[in-house]
Amino acid sequence: MGLEILRAGLQSTVQDKGRFGYAHLGISASGAADKFSLRIGNMLVGNPNQSACIEMTIIGDKYRFKSDAYIALTGSEFEAALDNKPIPFWQGWSIKKGQILDVRSTKTGARCYLCVAGGINVEGVMGAKTTHLTSGIGGCHGRILKILDELDFGTLDNSINPLQKLNESITADNKTIRVTKGIQWLWFHKKQINKFFQQQYRVTDLSNRMGLRLIGNAINTKKESEIITAGIPLGAIQIPGDGQPIISFVEHQTTGGYTIIANVISADFRKVGQLKPGDYFQFELTSFSKAEKLKVDQEKFIHSLHHD
Amino acid sequence: MQLDHKISETTQKKLFTLITHLIRNPINGVVNIHPGYSSILLTLDEMTNIGDTIRVLENIFDVVQNSEPPEEILVEVPVLYGGNYGKDIQRVVQFSKLSESEIIQRHQAGIYLVYFLGFSPGFPYLGGMDQNLTTPRKQTPRKRVPQGSVAIAGGQTGIYPFTSPGGWNLIGQTPLKIFNISNPQNGLIQMGNKVQFKSISEDEYKRLKESNGA
Numbered sequence: 001m002g003l004e005i006l007r008a009g010l011q012s013t014v015q016d017k018g019r020f021g022y023a024h025l026g027i028s029a030s031g032a033a034d035k036f037s038l039r040i041g042n043m044l045v046g047n048p049n050q051s052a053c054i055e056m057t058i059i060g061d062k063y064r065f066k067s068d069a070y071i072a073l074t075g076s077e078f079e080a081a082l083d084n085k086p087i088p089f090w091q092g093w094s095i096k097k098g099q100i101l102d103v104r105s106t107k108t109g110a111r112c113y114l115c116v117a118g119g120i121n122v123e124g125v126m127g128a129k130t131t132h133l134t135s136g137i138g139g140c141h142g143r144i145l146k147i148l149d150e151l152d153f154g155t156l157d158n159s160i161n162p163l164q165k166l167n168e169s170i171t172a173d174n175k176t177i178r179v180t181k182g183i184q185w186l187w188f189h190k191k192q193i194n195k196f197f198q199q200q201y202r203v204t205d206l207s208n209r210m211g212l213r214l215i216g217n218a219i220n221t222k223k224e225s226e227i228i229t230a231g232i233p234l235g236a237i238q239i240p241g242d243g244q245p246i247i248s249f250v251e252h253q254t255t256g257g258y259t260i261i262a263n264v265i266s267a268d269f270r271k272v273g274q275l276k277p278g279d280y281f282q283f284e285l286t287s288f289s290k291a292e293k294l295k296v297d298q299e300k301f302i303h304s305l306h307h308d
Numbered sequence: 309m310q311l312d313h314k315i316s317e318t319t320q321k322k323l324f325t326l327i328t329h330l331i332r333n334p335i336n337g338v339v340n341i342h343p344g345y346s347s348i349l350l351t352l353d354e355m356t357n358i359g360d361t362i363r364v365l366e367n368i369f370d371v372v373q374n375s376e377p378p379e380e381i382l383v384e385v386p387v388l389y390g391g392n393y394g395k396d397i398q399r400v401v402q403f404s405k406l407s408e409s410e411i412i413q414r415h416q417a418g419i420y421l422v423y424f425l426g427f428s429p430g431f432p433y434l435g436g437m438d439q440n441l442t443t444p445r446k447q448t449p450r451k452r453v454p455q456g457s458v459a460i461a462g463g464q465t466g467i468y469p470f471t472s473p474g475g476w477n478l479i480g481q482t483p484l485k486i487f488n489i490s491n492p493q494n495g496l497i498q499m500g501n502k503v504q505f506k507s508i509s510e511d512e513y514k515r516l517k518e519s520n521g522a
Contacts, residue, residue, distance in 0.1 A: 020353075021339065022492060023340035023341055024327060024331065025492045026425045026428050026430050027492065125490075126492060134428070135429045135470075137429075137489055228313070228344065228345045229433065230342075230344030230345070230346070230347045230349065231343065231344050231349025231426075233351050253426070253427050254342050254426045254427065255343075255344055255426030292358065298354075299354055
């Protein structure tokens with residue numbers, strides 16, 4: 001039971017929900033960049049929440065299936081064909097042994113997910129299958145997928161009913177990323193804060209799973225821009241000395257020394273995971289209570305899919 | 309949780325006691341603990357309410373206040389200084405105005421506290437370097453710093469757990485694996501340890517490297 005890579009995309013990796021519990025040893029959680037899409041993909045093929053998938057970035061892979069399979073493509077829509085016929089996203093699909101799935105360029109956001117019933121089965125590292133590229137651990141030998149790599153599927157847990165196809169469109173608008181105040185918020189003058197929220201930021205080419213480097217009009221702190229080294233969470237927006245924000249992302253450093261002006265709210269992590277170099281967007285300030293509510297609403301939405 | 313606004317061994321002891329407690333007695337919903345010099349960051353899963361977690365933490369604070377800090381362990385790290393193993397030692401000579409042997413002598417005379425591991429897997433933040441050895445980071449970072457390199461950046465010293473790019477000044481190399489990704493909880497150097505460096509010969513370096521399979 002497995003598949004073979006006939007052509008590798010730009011940066012494809014094995015991903016799951018993340019490797020938790022090791023940040024105090026310097027290892028960030030990693031995991032899918034758009035965990036919302038991964039979760040729904042797993043639901044569409046009847047996998048449990050923690051199953052691993054293949055995450056593709058901007059340009060996808062070409063696969064040959066070595067056995068029958070049941071798959072779903074989720075995340076941003078990419079040009080994709082099964083034996084040269086277009087295959088839809090956001091629904092389960094049966095594959096026959098020998099069929100070829102060709103995922104080409106994205107039509108919209110940065111990433112899409114190939115979920116397979118039974119999950120992608122690689123050896124777990126510290127209890128998770130996620131690839132952490134900057135540390136070179138997990139997934140397929142800690143690296144991106146290459147031509148001729150072969151990946152196995154696990155066995156399907158028949159107790160979970162796959163979700164039928166979705167009735168509504170669930171693509172998110174990436175033009176606005178909502179944030180809450182960061183721990184060094186008061187280190188910035190009102191004028192600088194206004195500049196942060198009023199301008200359009202562009203995602204630069206230096207962005208990856210570790211962090212998204214943005215460019216706009218520089219933001220300055222009142223005094224120094226470095227703090228005593230402290231923990232950094234997923235989604236922290238750091239302002240280094242050059243005044244250009246960095247959004248710490250799934251493979252972020254566990255600690256750092258730059259000021260944190262704001263934090264992306266949990267419900268919008270999925271949007272950050274879909275930003276690609278050249279995209280423009282704006283930050284929007286949200287209260288902590290609103291952020292908490294949006295997170296709960298997103299969870300409720302995912303749970304509601306099972307009962308449609 | 310911000311415990312202080314400066315770097316001090318007293319604050320580190322408090323943080324270390326608290327973190328040890330949190331690792332041994334996990335709180336429901338807390339998925340990661342990030343220690344810093346004077347703060348701890350906890351991250352929660354999607355389903356956990358921040359307010360509830362804060363209430364649990366307040367109780368833990370009261371318990372931990374009165375508990376003894378964990379036992380302090382001294383770890384000896386053998387280092388082959390200079391030459392091909394410490395290619396930037398001449399830069400330290402240039403900035404410190406000390407001779408190579410004085411630099412080695414001062415570097416191994418120190419007892420360094422492991423404030424925490426952070427940044428990248430197993431990287432120890434060490435405190436307590438002789439400030440006469442202060443040397444600024446290299447302008448252009450090296451593309452490849454070998455695993456086990458012992459280095460100086462500004463007033464800090466550190467050890468690279470894995471081969472990686474880096475801008476610190478390399479002064480030597482340890483043959484020991486300081487962090488093992490397949491057994492991360494039991495690395496040679498852990499938070500709260502004290503570290504002392506010991507100068508070794510090239511023969512000893514090779515012997516240790518072989519017996520450690522590193």
